[in-house]
Structures are given as C-alpha cells and as structure tokens.
Amino acid sequence: MKSLLLFIFLFFQGVWLSFSQASVNQEESARRNDHALSAEKMLLHIGESTVLTLFSDLRAPLAAFLWLEVESSWEEQQWEKMSRLLELIVKLQPHNITYYTMAAWELAWNASSAVSSQEESLFYIQVAQRILEQGISKNPRSSSLYECLGILLRDRLGDHQRAAIAFSRAAALPGAHQYLKQFLLDEINALSNHR
Amino acid sequence: MEKIFRFFKHLRVLATMTLRELIDEKIFLLFFPLIFLFLGIGFFLAMISLQEKELLFRETVSGLFSLFLSLLAIVVSATQCHARSEKIFLFSRGIARWEYFLGKLMGVILLLLVASGLFVINLLFIQLYWHDFSLKFLFLRSLAGSLLQASLLATMTFCIATTARSSLFTMVTMLFVYFIGHASLPLQELAEQVGPFPSWIEKGIKILWLPIPSWSLFQAHDDAVGSMMQELTMLSEMLKPFGFYVAIYTILGCWMFEREER
Numbered sequence: 001m002k003s004l005l006l007f008i009f010l011f012f013q014g015v016w017l018s019f020s021q022a023s024v025n026q027e028e029s030a031r032r033n034d035h036a037l038s039a040e041k042m043l044l045h046i047g048e049s050t051v052l053t054l055f056s057d058l059r060a061p062l063a064a065f066l067w068l069e070v071e072s073s074w075e076e077q078q079w080e081k082m083s084r085l086l087e088l089i090v091k092l093q094p095h096n097i098t099y100y101t102m103a104a105w106e107l108a109w110n111a112s113s114a115v116s117s118q119e120e121s122l123f124y125i126q127v128a129q130r131i132l133e134q135g136i137s138k139n140p141r142s143s144s145l146y147e148c149l150g151i152l153l154r155d156r157l158g159d160h161q162r163a164a165i166a167f168s169r170a171a172a173l174p175g176a177h178q179y180l181k182q183f184l185l186d187e188i189n190a191l192s193n194h195r
Numbered sequence: 196m197e198k199i200f201r202f203f204k205h206l207r208v209l210a211t212m213t214l215r216e217l218i219d220e221k222i223f224l225l226f227f228p229l230i231f232l233f234l235g236i237g238f239f240l241a242m243i244s245l246q247e248k249e250l251l252f253r254e255t256v257s258g259l260f261s262l263f264l265s266l267l268a269i270v271v272s273a274t275q276c277h278a279r280s281e282k283i284f285l286f287s288r289g290i291a292r293w294e295y296f297l298g299k300l301m302g303v304i305l306l307l308l309v310a311s312g313l314f315v316i317n318l319l320f321i322q323l324y325w326h327d328f329s330l331k332f333l334f335l336r337s338l339a340g341s342l343l344q345a346s347l348l349a350t351m352t353f354c355i356a357t358t359a360r361s362s363l364f365t366m367v368t369m370l371f372v373y374f375i376g377h378a379s380l381p382l383q384e385l386a387e388q389v390g391p392f393p394s395w396i397e398k399g400i401k402i403l404w405l406p407i408p409s410w411s412l413f414q415a416h417d418d419a420v421g422s423m424m425q426e427l428t429m430l431s432e433m434l435k436p437f438g439f440y441v442a443i444y445t446i447l448g449c450w451m452f453e454r455e456e457r
Binding site: 036042043046048049052053054056057058059060061063064065067068071093094095096097102107139142174175 | 202381414
C-alpha cells in the first residue's frame with residue numbers, strides 16, 4: 001500500500017514536472033544564457049530573494065505604501081529618491097505590470113523633463129528603460145510592457161528600429177491592443193523615411 | 196448508491212458541525228474588526244494618494260486579507276485533528292476515519308469561504324458609497340487566489356496534523372511551508388540569473404521542491420485584465436495547481452489518518 005501511494009505521488013510529480021517544463025519557452029532560455037553575474041550582484045539578488053520571501057503577502061501593501069512616498073517625492077521634485085523608490089517597488093511586486101508602466105512614466109517623462117541637464121535627463125530615461133526591460137524579463141508574456149518600452153524608445157530616445165521590434169513583440173502577445181499594428185507600421189515608415 | 200449518499204451525509208454533518216464549533220468559539224468576533232481594519236487602511240492610503248487610488252486600495256486590501264486568510268487556515272486547521280474524545284465518539288457511531296478527516300477539512304474550507312464572502316459583501320458596500328471604486332474581476336480574481344491559497348494551506352495543515360503530536364508543531368511546520376512557498380519564485384528567478392545549470396540538476400531541484408507549491412501561482416497578475424474569457428483563463432490557471440496539490444495532500448492525509456492508531 002505504502003509503495004503504491006509513493007508510486008502515485010511520484011507519478012503525479014512527473015506529470016506536473018512535464019507540464020511546467022513545457023511552459024518554459026525558448027526565448028526565456030536564450031535570455032537566461034545572456035546573464036552572467038558577478039559575485040556582488042549575486043549577493044544582491046540573494047538579499048532581494050530573502051526580502052521578498054520574508055515579506056510574503058505583505059509585499060503588496062508595502063509596495064502601495066511606498067507608492068505614496070513616490071508621490072510625495074514627485075511633489076518635492078526629489079527625482080533621485082523617486083527613482084530608488086520605484087526600483088524598490090517593482091522589486092517588491094515583480095509581477096504587477098501597472099507599477100512598471102507607472103514607474104517608466106514617472107521617470108522617462110516626469111523626472112527627465114524636470115531636470116535641467118541633458119545627461120540627467122538621459123539618465124532617468126535609461127533607468128526607466130532598464131525597469132521596463134527588467135519587467136519584461138520577469139513577465140515575458142506581457143504585451144503592455146513591450147508596448148510601453150516601444151513608446152519610450154520611440155518618443156524619448158527616437159530609436160525607431162528598436163521601437164518597431166518592441167511593438168511587433170507587443171502585437172504578437174495575447175491581450176494586445178489593435179492599435180499596436182498601426183504603431184508598428186508607423187515605425188517602419190519612419191525608418192524607411194529616415195533612410 | 197446508498198453508500199455514496201451516506202458518505203455525503205456524513206461529510207455535510209461533519210462540515211457543518213466543525214463550522215458551528217468554530218462559530219461557538221466566537222471566531223467571527225475576530226473577523227469583523229480585522230476586515231474593517233484592512234478596508235480602513237486601504238481606504239486611507241487610497242484617499243491620500245494622488246493617482247492610481249484603486250490600485251493602492253486593491254493592493255493593500257488584498258495583500259492584508261490574503262495574509263489573514265492564510266494564517267487563519269493554518270491556525271484553525273492545526274487544532275482540528277487533536278480532539279480525542281470527539282473522535283472516539285464519532286468513530287463509535289460508524290463514521291470512517293477518512294470521512295472524519297474530509298468532513299473536518301470541508302468545515303475549515305467552509306469557514307474560509309464564509310470569511311471571503313463577508314469580505315466581498317463589505318467591498319460591495321464600499322462600492323455603493325465610494326463612486327471611484329468598482330469591484331472589478333481583477334479584484335475578485337485576487338481574492339479567489341487568496342482563498343485557493345488558504346484552502347491549500349488548510350489541506351496541507353490537516354495532512355501534517357495527522358502525524359504531529361501537538362498543534363504547535365503543526366503550526367510551526369506550516370509557517371515554514373508558507374515561507375518556503377513564497378521563496379519559490381524569487382529563488383527560481385535567482386537560479387535563472389545565476390545559471391544555466393545542467394538540466395539534470397534543474398530537474399532534481401524541481402522534484403525536490405515539488406511537494407511545496409509556489410504561492411505565486413495564486414497571485415493575480417494585473418496584465419490580462421480585459422475580456423471575460425481572459426479572466427476565466429487566468430482563473431483556470433490558478434485552479435490547475437490547486438486541484439493537483441489538494442488531490443495529493445487529501446489522499447495522503449486520509450491515508451495517514453487511517454493508519455494513525457493502527
């Protein structure tokens with residue numbers, strides 16, 4: 001009886017394993033190979049994982065509370081503090097898409113437009129881009145994140161080629177908006193005009 | 196056929212008996228202040244926020260409620276299988292040990308359902324008076340995720356309680372299980388960053404980790420908000436691992452409970 005139950009248990013484990021294996025797509029495994037980490041970064045990641053674990057279900061209320069801090073630093077125009085808070089929020093709630101898109105908006109549009117120097121402006125746009133790319137690596141099936149990245153590349157960096165790639169990926173994912181195909185065509189036109 | 200009817204009758208009696216016992220223990224006196232507290236905190240944060248009020252309300256309230264429901268499931272379930280005199284009485288009346296196990300478990304799940312129902316009713320009241328807030332599918336999906344997580348935790352707690360000598364041991368073990376389940380996704384992401392590992396190591400780790408479900412499976416992502424079909428797909432994605440783990444732990448728990456005093 002014991003061995004029968006053990007067999008059933010292992011059988012179901014095997015079935016479940018094959019389910020989860022199938023869901024890992026090729027794109028994800030290719031991206032995995034690109035990331036080689038230094039020891040310092042690894043320690044940082046271990047720390048992040050520990051914090052995420054310890055806060056468990058409290059991560060969502062904590063992120064909401066930190067969002068209020070983001071708003072107050074926006075009012076006081078403390079862009080550096082706001083940038084750090086936004087990075088912390090998306091780490092606490094890595095699968096909440098709205099936080100990524102809002103973070104990108106706050107940094108690439110609000111912060112970058114408010115600072116005086118060109119370098120600082122570019123810095124915040126790049127932070128926003130990095131946050132969106134992080135979001136995509138954690139939520140590879142999110143059309144909204146690719147769309148937001150495309151808009152950032154198009155409007156803030158003028159990079160039509162990469163914007164077209166982002167829009168094409170966004171359009172191919174489930175839940176994509178209809179207008180994304182038009183965005184893609186516009187970017188292709190902009191590229192051909194530029195050439 | 197008669198056996199099946201008798202089984203369902205036993206299950207119903209045991210489940211309602213468990214729920215009634217918990218109500219007699221004044222467990223609802225704990226519910227209401229906490230539910231009002233969670234809603235109050237969420238409402239306060241949303242009111243002082245300049246934008247994304249609904250997001251802040253949803254995140255705060257659903258996070259706190261999920262934590263409350265999970266802890267409730269663990270604490271209540273851990274004490275259910277240790278009432279020796281009740282067990283002797285019921286077994287002498289022809290109730291099978293596994294029926295007792297299932298009935299008690301159903302009683303706790305019923306309690307979790309009642310708690311979630313009360314919470315949704317409160318949210319509906321809020322919707323009446325706060326016109327900016329509407330109870331969307333995403334909110335309901337995240338509450339459904341919390342309920343599934345808590346129900347699974349209750350099943351696992353019952354399973355562990357069959358072998359544990361004390362309720363305290365069960366609770367402490369389940370708290371570890373709760374945190375390990377939450378560590379699952381961050382560690383998986385860390386491994387992806389550090390890797391790639393040989394596939395046999397990855398498979399080995401996955402098999403070792405498999406007995407404890409990742410609670411991130413029951414968290415509602417806010418991306419696929421849209422059509423009813425998408426919402427149902429997201430919900431069914433939560434139901435798959437739930438069904439799998441509940442089936443495994445219920446069978447295992449019934450079997451261990453059957454053999455407990457042999």
